[in-house]
Amino acid sequence: xxxKMITKVVVALAVLAATGCAGGGPVGGADGxxxxxxxxxxxxxxxxxxxxxxxxYEAAPKKAVTLNQTAAEILxxxxxGDRIAGTGYEIEKPPAAIAEQxxxxxxxxxxxxEIKHEKLLEAQPDFVYGSFAxxxxxxxxxxxxxxxxxGVPTYLTEFDCAYHExxxxxxxxxxxxxxxxxxxxxxxxxxxxxLAAEQKAVVDKAVAGVKKRDTPLKVMWFYxxxxxxxxxxxxxxxxxxxSELVGVENVFADARTKWAEVGWDEVAARNPDVIILADLxxxxxxxxxxxxxxxxxxDPVTSKLAAVQGNRFVTLPGSHMDPSYxxxxxxxxxxxxxxxxx
Numbered sequence: 001x002x003x004k005m006i007t008k009v010v011v012a013l014a015v016l017a018a019t020g021c022a023g024g025g026p027v028g029g030a031d032g033x034x035x036x037x038x039x040x041x042x043x044x045x046x047x048x049x050x051x052x053x054x055x056x057y058e059a060a061p062k063k064a065v066t067l068n069q070t071a072a073e074i075l076x077x078x079x080x081g082d083r084i085a086g087t088g089y090e091i092e093k094p095p096a097a098i099a100e101q102x103x104x105x106x107x108x109x110x111x112x113x114e115i116k117h118e119k120l121l122e123a124q125p126d127f128v129y130g131s132f133a134x135x136x137x138x139x140x141x142x143x144x145x146x147x148x149x150x151g152v153p154t155y156l157t158e159f160d161c162a163y164h165e166x167x168x169x170x171x172x173x174x175x176x177x178x179x180x181x182x183x184x185x186x187x188x189x190x191x192x193x194x195l196a197a198e199q200k201a202v203v204d205k206a207v208a209g210v211k212k213r214d215t216p217l218k219v220m221w222f223y224x225x226x227x228x229x230x231x232x233x234x235x236x237x238x239x240x241x242x243s244e245l246v247g248v249e250n251v252f253a254d255a256r257t258k259w260a261e262v263g264w265d266e267v268a269a270r271n272p273d274v275i276i277l278a279d280l281x282x283x284x285x286x287x288x289x290x291x292x293x294x295x296x297x298x299d300p301v302t303s304k305l306a307a308v309q310g311n312r313f314v315t316l317p318g319s320h321m322d323p324s325y326x327x328x329x330x331x332x333x334x335x336x337x338x339x340x341x342x
């Protein structure tokens with residue numbers, strides 16, 4: 001029953017697009033597969049290659065579902081938060097600037113959990129946007145082919161086409177292009193361009209304020225622990241790119257994945273000068289920055305590190321370490337923190 005209903009919704013939207021009545025704002029006419037975004041309009045239908053899959057967008061989504069919090073926040077900052085029919089996988093409190101609007105979005109999953117396929121279909125989405133490949137699986141929200149077969153287009157961030165794998169060329173240019181693409185999909189290409197320009201300015205200004213050092217600081221990006229094992233940023237993700245931008249050395253830049261399980265002995269052996277802490281409030285063990293500091297100070301190995309004994313920590317929101325609206329603000333926060341440490 002739910003499958004038939006969701007197909008009818010998408011067919012109806014396609015009809016509206018063909019008559020020029022669908023979308024959030026002016027919508028241009030269709031121009032075959034290519035489509036185009038000109039000025040403040042998007043021409044539908046158009047097709048994008050996304051993570052190796054061609055996806056056709058027939059009309060501006062009116063009932064988007066975001067599989068995780070950061071995807072929802074991007075839509076809100078594009079000015080289309082009122083078109084989010086549901087979201088999931090919340091890992092921290094939303095920023096105060098958007099808390100009221102975010103609070104109006106139906107939450108389709110348990111705290112810190114993924115949206116399940118059946119629950120997703122109940123929301124009758126006409127577009128699904130997610131930031132993690134692990135969410136687009138049959139065990140979770142449904143794989144992308146399943147959703148496309150139902151007539152529901154999707155978008156998966158190019159930073160995570162394959163779960164946790166390092167991504168060649170992962171940088172802010174890729175993130176800003178995602179803003180443009182999502183803006184185009186949602187029928188607000190001008191908003192995508194504006195957001196990209198604003199965020200680029202934030203990054204550029206911060207990089208200009210980096211304190212010059214004769215020897216680069218060595219840093220560890222400490223995200224979380226799983227069954228007592230720490231997870232740290234490796235290559236092929238935004239933390240590695242940000243490290244290069246601000247002139248520091250990521251001590252796990254040689255890991256096999258962009259987020260890697262590492263050992264405490266290995267952390268000690270690499271002896272970072274500064275530990276960058278992800279502050280999370282999912283409720284998992286050692287999620288908050290405070291808990292991480294307590295863990296590092298109690299552990300018999302890490303407690304001997306000069307960075308730990310000297311409280312050489314920089315705390316950042318955990319979600320900002322993944323592709324998100326907050327990623328750009330990570331740069332000035334990190335630069336300020338590093339500069340303050342001398």
